[in-house]
Amino acid sequence: MTSADAHGHNPAHDVLRATRSDLDPIFAPRTVAVVGASESPGSVGRTILWNLLSNPFGGTVYPVNPKRPSVLGVKAYPRVASLPEPVDLAVIVTPASSVPGVVGECVDAGVKGAIVISAGFKEVGPEGAALERQVLEQASRGRMRIVGPNCLGVMNPIVGLNATFAGAIARPGNVAFLSQSGALCTAVLDWSFQEQVGFSAFVSLGSMLDVGWGDLIDYLGDDPKTRSIVIYMESIGEARKFLSAAREVAMTKPIIVIKAGRTAEAAAAAASHTGSLTGSDEVLDAAFRRCGVLRVNTIADVFHMAEVLSKQPRPQGNRLAIVTNAGGPGVLATDALIQNGGTLATPAPETVAALDAILPPAWSHGNPIDVLGDAGPDRYASAVEVAARDPNSDGLLVVLTPQAMSDPTRTADRLKTFARLGTKPILASWMGGTHVAAGVDILNRAGIPTFSYPDTAAWAFATMWRYSDVLRGIYETPTETEHEGEGEVDRLAAEEIVRSARSAGRTILNEFESKRLLASYGIPTVETVIATDEDAAASAAERIGFPVVLKLHSDSITHKTDVGGVVLNLADAGAVRAAFRGIKESVGKRSRPADFLGVTVQPMVRPVDAYELIVGSSLDPQFGPVLMFGTGGSLVEVFRDRALALPPLNTTLARRMTERTRIHSALKGVRGRPPVDLAALERLLVRFSQLVVEQRWIKEIDINPLLASNAGLLALDARVIVHGPDTRAEDLPRPAIRPYPTQYIEPFTLRDGTRTTIRPIRPEDEPLMIAFHQNLSERSVYSRYFQTMKLSTRVAHERLTRICFIDYDREMALVVSRRPSQPGQHEILAVGRLSRLHGADVAEFALLVADPYQGQGLGAELLRRLLRIARDEGIRVVTAEMLRDNGPMQRVCEKLGFRLSYDPDDQIVHAEIEL
Structure with missing residues (x-):
């Protein structure tokens, strides 16, 4: 009904975007003040002023120095307030103690961006941290954005801006380089001149007092000059903001990170197994996988990947064909390929036949395709043409060694016509020095990435595939699970279990409470009965059926085996009574008698053909709750077979998590053992992740063992640690990825009496959205998108994943959904969307109602709820665009308080409301 489409063309979007970016004053200033400009040779203030003056960026530079009438021949001003015109950007190089005052003066003068070069803040201790707080307080008065402090500065080589104290400005290009290390910036800058690598932005972030990774990824994601983003990271900063921005941008622009400190371990293990198994670097890897960031290990790797991903498509599989004129390099490439997760493509019979027709009889007749040392340009080109058509390969590597008969330059010239192979990337390794330099230059100009060594090229292909596979996993449509309110989740029961324990001053749930907690989220647990005396224990055992297990029931002792608190395989009532007495006596000797509250009676589960798994969660200081899955049992710390992931999960993410463990292969069935129901395991992991993100008072939890067999899944034991009574609700760590907002699920009845549910969209809704678009008329489509749009375009997987997986x-x-009268999938009747503009408290809305349900009040109700959500989420202004002949939508907007304005030059109506 309106045209504002976050995923399609929106006529207003360009206008809104022009006012969106609060980083424009930093990257594209028209006026710059250097506060602390100096003429002292070698000083930072002098270097920055000189860099700004000697690299014209199309703007004006004002030195600010209260002691000099001019600096480097340019008139100086004593204060920012005395400058003759408003300034977009202030570069501050004064002592740290003066920076809060300078920032306050800039705010009063209307400056919108600042780069604080000065050091001496939180890196020097509490006094510096206090200075940072003062700087932020001043900046927040005018919504000023700050890069730094303690940084090298910012370059925008595209426009010629050099607001740094580096020795030279970077070459213009399409790679954005962001670094927390100023020293590394200068080293990379020197390297880039030698390798002729260019940059669209070159940013030293320093301490990230204000502007962080998320802000810059958002900004550069919108920048048409930037094709890939390279990051040197020492700390993650605001984890949710980083992951949110990276996930949005990574599908269209590669984000490549090298993170220092891989060997750092998490804090000391907490009371559960899970706490001892998570480590900060493993968690970071899990976070990068979740948002589609590619992590590499060396600076060289960073720029190799930036080059190949900007020049060639991501492969659709891991099969590589290698064309070479020497056997040794082909073998080296093969080793590197296999070691990094790739495979050699097996040439199809028709490919072998075609190669037989053009190559000498002595060619390798396999992959690598050895075209022999005397291969000239024509033979190379013919072999590459055939190999490129092979249906069994996903990419192509061409290797040339400079032999007496080879012609590296002419061969490269022939191969440049193969620079675009559709979905297959092509890479080259021209081995040698000056003899192959001209050929390397030809290939690079054609868009074929070149490598000095074939094993590096093979590594690059395998890494491209891993990256492609991660992205595909993120956006793979998950299978349908229970809709909210229709599954086996009892949130109120779970909340009461946790509340009751905390009210009693306990931080550890007893076993009975832990299993009830799991059961409230539909996780199957072994039957457990509390018995406080011998008779009750025997009676419970009789009812459950022998053999049974007796375990200590205690609110204070969690490691039951340490105090003789577990007795297995009890075959009759007499054995149960004796075990009860034995546990009570043992606890009295090894602990306090008050710790004995009775026993729990459980059936003795014989895990025939069952695997012992562990599922758990603990808190990471940066990312909040982290999930863990792997091989369980008593030797869990020994095997250390586990995978980590960030909650919440869907079934696709759960499957990808299990696939990263060694036990996963066994779960599919091995040596005659039947396979485990992996779909059920995925659903259990999804529910467990729900439990973790929705019950925020839980600090740590693990199920160990979770028995998995062909007969089903069963949680035998569980341990839950909750936050203590001194923890405030506002201090609870939040998930790094925002969970599904269940608070926005509400019923709604149409005018004709049809009952529906209005709820946030889910990734699982993609099939329903396909059916929804099939029910739209051409007029509804045109009103929504301001243009005709084919059904095939509207329901393309790449588009719908972005619409559903938000x-x-x-x-x-x-979405407005209803359950059909006959069994089957739900049906989506309407969709409403509220999209926040980056870095602003402004959002635009969009509505679309299926034709059969128009006139039922859905448009007004959806917009009413979107406005309520906007208020909840801190949105200040909501806006939209619609066609002038869309009278019904205009009337709805007016009824809800929007102001409408008309553009006399076109047929667009602008709607806006301040909340």
Whole structure:
């Protein structure tokens, strides 16, 4: 009904975007003040002023120095307030103690961006941290954005801006380089001149007092000059903001990170197994996988990947064909390929036949395709043409060694016509020095990445595939799970279990409470009965059926075996009574008698053909709750077979998590043992992740063992640690990824009496959205998108994944769904979307109602709920665009308080409301 489409063309979007970016004053200033400009040779203030003056960026530079009438021949001003015109950007190089005052003066003068070069802040201790707080307080008065402090500065080589104290400005290009290390910036800058690598932005972030990774990824994601983003990271900063921005941008622009400190371990293990198994670097890897960031290990790797991903498509599989004129390099490439997760493509019979027709009889007749040392340009080109057509390969590597008969330059010239192979990337390794330099230059100009060594090229292909596979996993449509309110989740029961324990001053749930907690989220647990005396224990055992297990029931002792608190395989009532007495006596000797509250009676589960798994969660200081899955049992710390992931999960993410463990292969069935129901395991992991993100008072939890067999899944034991009574609700760590917002699920009845549910969209809704678009008339489509759009375009997987798999921090999409009268899938009747503009408290809305349900009040109700959500989410202004002949939508907007304005030059109506 309106045209504002976060995923399609929106006529207003360009206008809104022009006012969106609060980083424009930093990257594209028209006026710059250097506060602390100096003429002292070698000083930072002098270097920055000189860099700005000697690299014209199309703007004006004002030195600010209260002691000099001019600096480097340019008139100086004593204060920012005395400058003759408003300034976009202030570069501050004064002592740290003076920076809060300078920032306050800049705010009063209307400056919108600042780069604080000065050091001496939180890196020097509490006094510096206090200075940072003062700087932020001043900046917040005018919504000023700050890069730094303690940084090298910012370059925009595209426009010629050099607001750094580096020795030279970077070459213009399409790679954005962001670094927390100023020293590394200068080293990379020197390297880039030698390798002729260019940059669209070159940023030293320093301490990230204000502007962080998320802000810059958002900004550069919108920048048409930037094709890939390279990051040197020492700390993650605001984890949710980083993950949110990276996930949005990574599908269209590669984000490549090298993170220092791989060997750092998490804090000391907490009371559960899970706490001892998570480590900060493993968690970071899990976070990068979740948002589609590619992590590499060396600076060289960073720029190799930036080059190949900007020049060639990501492969659709891991099979590589290698064309070479020497056997040794082919073998080296093969080793590197296999070691990094790739495979050699097996040439199809028709490919072998075609190669037989053009190559000498002595060619290798396999892959690598050895075209022999005397291969000239024509033979190379013919072999590459055939190999490129092979249906069994996903990419092509061409290797040339400079032999007496080879012609590296002419061969490269012939191969440049193969620079675009559709979905297959092509890479080259021209081995040698000056003899192959001209050929390397030809290939690079044609868009074929070149490598000095074939094993590096093979590594690059395998890494491209891993990256492609991660992205595909993120956006793979998950299978349908129970809709909210229709599954086996009892949130109120779970909340009461946790509340009751905390009210009693306990931080550890007893076994009975832990299993009830799991059961409230539909996780199957072994039957457990509390018995406080011998008779009750025997009676419970009789009812459950022998053999049984007796375990200590205690609110204070968690490691039951340490105090003789577990007795297995009890075959009759007499054995149960004796075990009860034995546990009570043992606890009295090894602990306090008050710790004995009775026993729990459980059936003795014989895990025939069952695997012992562990599922758990603990808190990471940066990312909040982290999930763990792997091989369980008593030797869990020994085997250390586990995978980590960030909650919440869907079934696709759960499957990818299990696939990263060694036990996964066994779960599919091995040596005659039947396979485990992996779909059920995925659903259990999804529910467990729900439990973790929704019950925020839980600090740590693990199920160990979780028995998995062909007969089903069963949680035998569980341990839960909750936050203590001194923890405030506002201090609870939040998930790094915003969970599904269940608070926005509400019923709604149409005018004709049809009962529906209005709820946030889910990734699982993609099939329903296909059916929804099939029910739209051409007029509805035109009113929504301001243009005709084919059904095949509207329901393309790449588009619908972005529409259904949203970041609830950035946008909120509500769907109206109803359960059909006959068994089957739900039906989506309407969609409403609220998209926040980056870096602003402004959002635009969009509505679309299926034709059969128009006139039922859905448009007004969806917009009413979107406005309520906007208020909840801190949105100040909501806006939209619609066609002038869309009278019904205009009337709805007016009824809800929007102001409408008309553009006399076109047929567009602008709607806006301040909340």
